[in-house]
Amino acid sequence: MRLLLIHARRFSYEVVKPAVEEPEPLGEAGGSGAFENTLVVFTSVEKGDDESVVPGAVSEILSVFNQVKASSIVVYPYAHLSQDLAPPFEAVKILGRLYAALKEAGVEAYKAPFGWYKAFTLECYGHPLSELSRSVRRSETGAR
Ligand SMILES: Nc1ncnc2c1ncn2[C@@H]1O[C@H](CO)[C@@H](NC(=O)[C@@H](N)CO)[C@H]1O
Numbered sequence: 753m754r755l756l757l758i759h760a761r762r763f764s765y766e767v768v769k770p771a772v773e774e775p776e777p778l779g780e781a782g783g784s785g786a787f788e789n790t791l792v793v794f795t796s797v798e799k800g801d802d803e804s805v806v807p808g809a810v811s812e813i814l815s816v817f818n819q820v821k822a823s824s825i826v827v828y829p830y831a832h833l834s835q836d837l838a839p840p841f842e843a844v845k846i847l848g849r850l851y852a853a854l855k856e857a858g859v860e861a862y863k864a865p866f867g868w869y870k871a872f873t874l875e876c877y878g879h880p881l882s883e884l885s886r887s888v889r890r891s892e893t894g895a896r
Pocket residue numbers: 771772795796797798829830831832837838839840843865866867868869870
């Protein structure tokens with residue numbers, strides 16, 4: 753799993769059109785979102801990733817979230833951080849688990865809809881910790 757973490761003064765997105773056969777239903781967010789002082793986590797799920805990547809990803813994300821003192825997290829499905837992507841049916845499951853685990857950790861978390869081309873506006877704070885990337889590997893034992 754590849755993560756690009758951007759601490760944003762402002763971040764907003766809006767769906768444009770479906771990018772896969774069965775894009776995630778838009779739900780109550782209605783295909784758009786706008787956030788301030790948020791940690792945007794652009795996330796690519798890679799081939800071979802399983803749910804055992806989730807605890808490591810949560811730990812990395814919360815560490816940055818607490819250091820930059822963001823007020824929320826946006827999990828943003830993003831198919832552009834790896835040449836070795838997991839297929840959509842696997843990726844959407846793991847992204848859902850990541851989002852659920854962040855909410856279970858008690859932080860204000862949101863998720864952009866999976867499987868859509870989206871327009872977004874991003875205003876990065878530009879401080880030393882405002883642009884970070886992480887790579888998380890599944891655990892060999894598959895332990896959660
Ligand atoms: N392995 C994967 N990891 C993360 N996201 C993935 C994925 N496979 C498919 N997606 C989702 O489907 C859209 C088209 O690839 C993706 N859309 C995007 O990446 C938009 N930023 C537009 O490019 C994404 O929502």
